[in-house]
Amino acid sequence: MSELFQDYSEAVARSGAYDEMFAPGLIARRSYGQVEGALKELSLADVSARADSMARTFLDRGVTFDYAGEERPFPLDIVPRVIPADEWETLERGVAQRVRALEAFLDDVYGRMSVVTDGVIPRQLITTSAHFHRAVHGFEPAGGVRVHVSGIDVVRDAAGTFRVLEDNVRVPSGVSYVLENRRAMAKGLPEAFGQQHIRPVEEYPRRLLSALRKTAPSGVDDPTVVVLTPGVFNSAYFEHTLLAGLMGVELVEGRDLICRGNRVYMRTTAGEQRVDVIYKRIDDDFLDPLQFRSDSMLGCPGLVNAARAGGVTIANAVGNGVADDKLVYSYVPDLIRYYLHEEPVIANVDTFRLEEKEAREHVLDRLDELVVKPVDGSGGKGLVIGPAASKEELDALRSRILTDPRGWIAQPVLQLSTVPTLSGDKFGPRHVDLRPFAVNDGDDVWVLPGGLTRVALKEGSLIVNSSQGGGSKDTWVLSDSPQLPGPDFPRPSISVREQVSVWPVESNWRDRQSEQEQQ
Amino acid sequence: MLSRIAESLFWIGRYVERADGTARILDVHLERLNHLPLEEQRSVARELLAVMGARPQSEEFGLPELLHALAYDKSNASSIAGSLGAARENARRARETVSSSLWECLNTTYYGLNQHRKDVVGTYRFCNWVLERTAMVRGLADTTVSHDESWLFLVLGRSLERADMTARMLSTRDVLSAGMSWVNMLRCAGAYESFLRTRRAAFGDQHAAEFLLLDRLFPRSIVYALRDADECLAKLDPSAQRVGFINDARRIVGQARTFLEFHRTDDLMAELPEHMDRVQKAVTQASDAISRKYFNQADELAWVGEVS
Numbered sequence: 001m002s003e004l005f006q007d008y009s010e011a012v013a014r015s016g017a018y019d020e021m022f023a024p025g026l027i028a029r030r031s032y033g034q035v036e037g038a039l040k041e042l043s044l045a046d047v048s049a050r051a052d053s054m055a056r057t058f059l060d061r062g063v064t065f066d067y068a069g070e071e072r073p074f075p076l077d078i079v080p081r082v083i084p085a086d087e088w089e090t091l092e093r094g095v096a097q098r099v100r101a102l103e104a105f106l107d108d109v110y111g112r113m114s115v116v117t118d119g120v121i122p123r124q125l126i127t128t129s130a131h132f133h134r135a136v137h138g139f140e141p142a143g144g145v146r147v148h149v150s151g152i153d154v155v156r157d158a159a160g161t162f163r164v165l166e167d168n169v170r171v172p173s174g175v176s177y178v179l180e181n182r183r184a185m186a187k188g189l190p191e192a193f194g195q196q197h198i199r200p201v202e203e204y205p206r207r208l209l210s211a212l213r214k215t216a217p218s219g220v221d222d223p224t225v226v227v228l229t230p231g232v233f234n235s236a237y238f239e240h241t242l243l244a245g246l247m248g249v250e251l252v253e254g255r256d257l258i259c260r261g262n263r264v265y266m267r268t269t270a271g272e273q274r275v276d277v278i279y280k281r282i283d284d285d286f287l288d289p290l291q292f293r294s295d296s297m298l299g300c301p302g303l304v305n306a307a308r309a310g311g312v313t314i315a316n317a318v319g320n321g322v323a324d325d326k327l328v329y330s331y332v333p334d335l336i337r338y339y340l341h342e343e344p345v346i347a348n349v350d351t352f353r354l355e356e357k358e359a360r361e362h363v364l365d366r367l368d369e370l371v372v373k374p375v376d377g378s379g380g381k382g383l384v385i386g387p388a389a390s391k392e393e394l395d396a397l398r399s400r401i402l403t404d405p406r407g408w409i410a411q412p413v414l415q416l417s418t419v420p421t422l423s424g425d426k427f428g429p430r431h432v433d434l435r436p437f438a439v440n441d442g443d444d445v446w447v448l449p450g451g452l453t454r455v456a457l458k459e460g461s462l463i464v465n466s467s468q469g470g471g472s473k474d475t476w477v478l479s480d481s482p483q484l485p486g487p488d489f490p491r492p493s494i495s496v497r498e499q500v501s502v503w504p505v506e507s508n509w510r511d512r513q514s515e516q517e518q519q
Numbered sequence: 520m521l522s523r524i525a526e527s528l529f530w531i532g533r534y535v536e537r538a539d540g541t542a543r544i545l546d547v548h549l550e551r552l553n554h555l556p557l558e559e560q561r562s563v564a565r566e567l568l569a570v571m572g573a574r575p576q577s578e579e580f581g582l583p584e585l586l587h588a589l590a591y592d593k594s595n596a597s598s599i600a601g602s603l604g605a606a607r608e609n610a611r612r613a614r615e616t617v618s619s620s621l622w623e624c625l626n627t628t629y630y631g632l633n634q635h636r637k638d639v640v641g642t643y644r645f646c647n648w649v650l651e652r653t654a655m656v657r658g659l660a661d662t663t664v665s666h667d668e669s670w671l672f673l674v675l676g677r678s679l680e681r682a683d684m685t686a687r688m689l690s691t692r693d694v695l696s697a698g699m700s701w702v703n704m705l706r707c708a709g710a711y712e713s714f715l716r717t718r719r720a721a722f723g724d725q726h727a728a729e730f731l732l733l734d735r736l737f738p739r740s741i742v743y744a745l746r747d748a749d750e751c752l753a754k755l756d757p758s759a760q761r762v763g764f765i766n767d768a769r770r771i772v773g774q775a776r777t778f779l780e781f782h783r784t785d786d787l788m789a790e791l792p793e794h795m796d797r798v799q800k801a802v803t804q805a806s807d808a809i810s811r812k813y814f815n816q817a818d819e820l821a822w823v824g825e826v827s
């Protein structure tokens with residue numbers, strides 16, 4: 001093994017986590033065979049040169065996220081995360097199942113609420129959720145889909161089992177990095193791709209566009225789709241531009257839109273043009289000043305009424321946040337059983353509901369061993385990791401939990417699985433999570449092969465969020481059955497293709513030129 | 520102006536555009552090529568070389584040989600290094616006519632050819648660098664040279680070669696039929712985003728080929744490039760005529776362009792090989808006719824007699 005992996009197995013043993021690349025004893029797992037072979041051939045100088053070149057490409061292409069008003073490149077590590085075909089098959093099934101259950105749940109919650117009547121989930125839990133919006137109660141959105149796009153965060157625990165960490169069915173972001181990472185890796189580490197079949201990711205924008213078009217209000221022949229962005233200062237603005245560009249649709253801001261007669265139009269040089277589907281990348285709170293925050297300058301007044309009247313499809317639907325609520329998350333396995341009559345394919349992480357008195361007392365006793373999260377947070381905001389927190393932090397947390405038990409959940413500290421990551425002059429194990437993306441067009445849930453693997457770049461750190469010093473890895477899903485035509489389908493060579501002749505016979509200059517054409 | 524200078528300018532236009540087109544094709548196809556099994560890689564490398572109009576020198580022809588033949592072989596004007604070298608050589612002969620910034624740009628490019636690693640990763644960088652340099656040459660030619668006869672020859676060469684290169688990009692579809700061929704075709708021409716914005720949800724081979732072949736507004740489409748060439752030829756011809764033609768190049772370019780532009784078809788994909796073939800022939804013939812008329816007066820006089 002190359003000197004790049006010196007001390008690697010000790011570091012893995014120290015963290016006690018499951019390593020994605022190596023089985024104990026520094027034996028590469030089968031799925032990582034090609035990658036290991038490629039890395040072995042490289043010296044430290046090569047690897048750093050490749051990593052620098054990849055970082056420069058990212059900067060040149062403007063692959064950045066905005067943090068505190070500053071554009072930062074999103075670090076991409078050179079070692080990919082590889083998922084073997086059989087593991088992916090399970091993940092794919094599990095993610096699709098979850099999306100179907102959440103879709104049914106949202107439909108129910110904003111309708112008959114039979115999930116409450118049947119006693120699966122307490123009514124109070126739903127109505128107290130910060131993202132339960134009464135403004136969208138009681139109507140079926142045009143197109144019939146609420147969770148067009150979702151990102152289900154998955155982690156692997158120390159035993160090697162995948163578990164769902166959280167659901168994102170509001171505005172999941174990160175898919176642009178999946179697309180860009182693959183491009184950068186194909187040019188930065190071409191050797192590692194080798195002869196294996198890695199499932200492509202580039203069809204995502206087309207899948208998304210066709211799902212959005214398919215869920216347009218009925219009666220529209222050729223729907224106009226737009227991406228609605230809060231603007232250039234949003235942290236995911238790069239992603240908005242990339243997706244709009246790759247789908248070939250307009251990227252609009254709130255001020256480009258007008259609602260009239262429960263229809264939505266955008267202002268163009270050719271007058272007002274009807275908009276049928278809005279891929280919304282704004283938080284619900286800012287979407288429609290008539291319904292939500294009246295001081296919002298980002299949205300467009302009247303959107304919610306237009307959606308209610310069926311004049312426009314908003315993707316994802318307004319009010320989806322109730323399914324993101326971390327307390328609802330703890331009920332998702334029950335929801336899967338209730339709506340789909342199936343057992344969950346991927347388990348949850350064990351979760352304490354702090355509203356329940358017994359659980360709360362138990363948690364308060366061992367705050368220093370647990371992770372405590374706010375139920376409506378995202379991006380790792382407000383999260384407290386017990387073992388890493390100071391006594392003052394824990395005391396503050398304790399009093400906050402006691403004032404608002406509904407606002408918090410607690411989970412055991414998971415040792416997320418690790419992947420070798422370049423750090424200084426060698427590879428070290430770093431913790432990763434995985435966010436597979438699913439696109440739902442109403443008939444079928446399609447899961448993008450792979451997803452975004454985020455990595456905590458500091459040794460031992462469990463926080464992978466890009467705003468807190470995380471990076472990302474290209475995620476490869478291997479395929480057993482190659483999708484490309486293999487040797488059984490002989491490729492038609494140029495000489496045998498069908499010849500059709502439509503041009504007029506060449507006129508008098510033909511003979512004279514025939515020798516000169518040879519050059 | 521001197522025929523000799525006009526010829527140099529014409530060829531600067533052609534060579535620079537050829538380097539640009541070859542770099543684009545190589546950059547995109549290298550990615551796909553790299554993932555193929557070794558045996559297939561070999562045969563695809565051969566076919567790709569054939570599309571670029573060359574034959575392998577030796578029996579052993581794989582990826583490294585392809586890189587050499589298309590990127591680094593200075594002795595061969597169909598490689599990037601060869602055509603940039605030839606462009607610089609032409610500029611040296613016409614040094615007093617071209618602007619000094621254009622000459623310096625070509626010369627700097629020439630001396631930069633060796634500063635790249637010749638492996639796969641280095642070739643990606645090399646292709647990017649070539650695209651930047653050729654864009655710079657084009658920009659300087661357009662902004663620092665008067666748009667007189669000399670500039671027209673340069674643009675004429677550039678437009679003809681561009682039509683030829685786009686035809687080759689379309690032909691590579693046959694070579695790499697596996698996978699997302701039409702996306703690659705569009706990426707070659709830098710047309711992916713433009714295409715998506717124009718065509719909205721209409722994806723597929725047929726639409727992509729149509730875009731690169733027939734689009735009236737995309738500058739790298741064949742119809743657009745041929746129209747550019749046509750316009751240059753019209754401006755170059757001092758004897759504006761009301762009927763007929765005495766300029767053979769105009770006839771060839773005009774016929775090819777109008778045939779394509781107003782051609783009606785149900786199955787473009789089946790006809791594509793013929794279109795590509797005829798476009799490439801038309802470019803060769805037009806180039807010859809231009810040589811005879813402008814660069815070699817004697818030959819042209821003999822030729823006029825044959826026009827019926």
